[in-house]
Amino acid sequence: MWYDDSKIGNILDCINPPIKESFPVKCPVCGKKEGHLYFHRYEKNGIRGGIWTWCSACKCSEHASGWAPQWWDNLEAISFERLASMPDYLEENKDCIDEWVNKLLFLNFNKI
Amino acid sequence: MAIAGIRGILGAVTDYAADQFRNARTKYVPMEVEVEKVRYECFNHVINCKNHENDIRVVTKEKEWRMVGIPEFGGSDKTLMDYMEERAKEQIAKNTASQNAVSALEDGTAEIVTKKDSLLDRVKDWWNEEICDEDNSEVGSDALISEEELANTIAHELNHARDFLRGGEAIEPPAYDAGNALADFIRGGR
Structure with a gap:
């Protein structure tokens, strides 16, 4: 079961330059280093996409849809068909997601 | 039955074709086929010829029975x-x-x-x-x-x-x- 706390969205601050932390990041709700983030661009080269922020420790999560950042590339291992508002599927794949987000941040901001 | 629009029709045809190819398999059946056979004959052919120089390439077509693979599309019950x-x-x-x-x-x-x-x-x-x-x-x-x-x-x-x-x-x-x-x-x- 996931809980809603708008503070979990603060994880997004971690991808605004200057990048100071690598994923998993410190959860803005419970303080444990279990915070994750994932975007999924709906169509290749499209601007619309979904975003998920969640914490594996306190089970807070938030999902939104809107415009994906230009530097974002989808992780091939993540299937669009299995994405849902609640991040259960993403939680199962959190290790490779964190690695992917760190890689993209490094390639685009070169500061991790 | 519901009728699909033009995009639906194109999509349906694509889905159907993809399904047919995806489920295609090769079926082997005995079939009489024409086979090209090649042999070389000595130009100055004589009995006990040991040189076989200037060989002539002779091609003949013969019929014989072979197992031939035929692609069988489908496998899905969907029309x-x-x-x-x-x-x-x-x-x-x-x-x-x-x-x-x-x-x-x-x-x-x-x-x-x-x-x-x-x-x-x-x-x-x-x-x-x-x-x-x-x-x-x-x-x-x-x-x-x-x-x-x-x-x-x-x-x-x-x-x-x-x-x-x-x-x-x-x-x-x-x-x-x-x-x-x-x-x-x-x-x-x-």
Whole structure:
């Protein structure tokens, strides 16, 4: 079961330059280093996409849809068909997601 | 039976062909085939010739029985008409999602809420549309930049909300389709 706390969205601050932390990041709700983030661009080269922020420790999560950042590339291992508002599927794949987000941040901001 | 539009028909044909190829297998049957046989004869052929210089290439065609592989398409019980019907149903479902979203806006069950100091405001430079959880849907100001964008956003969120109400997981693909369908409707595409 996931809980809603708008503070979990603060994880997004971690991808605004200057990048100071690598994923998993410190959860803005419970303080444990279990915070994750994932975007999924709906169509290749499209601007619309979904975003998920969640914490594996306190089970807070938030999902939104809107415009994906230009530097974002989808992780091939993540299937669009299995994405849902609640991040259960993403939680199962959190290790490779964190690695992917760190890689993209490094390639685009070169500061991790 | 529902009738698919032109895009539905093209999609159905593509699905059908893909299915036929995907399930294709090779069946081996005995068949009489014409086989080309080649032999070389000595130009100055004499009995006990040991040189065989200036060989002549002689090609003959003979018939013989062989096992020949024939591609057998199919394997699926679905006919092209089944695919057409599936596509048509899909299109109708999308149109229904669009109509539901429009109705919800008209009868007031859909509400646009903007909140300050939310996730949307913090990242508004590139992310400011909507947030969805089991209780709320927030719509950011960037979703209001055009009717098409707003339609897409609300239809997406309504799909999630309805799925939650049904006890579902609010998966992304149908919400994405619903958003696109209504945006397309607003654009005049359907």
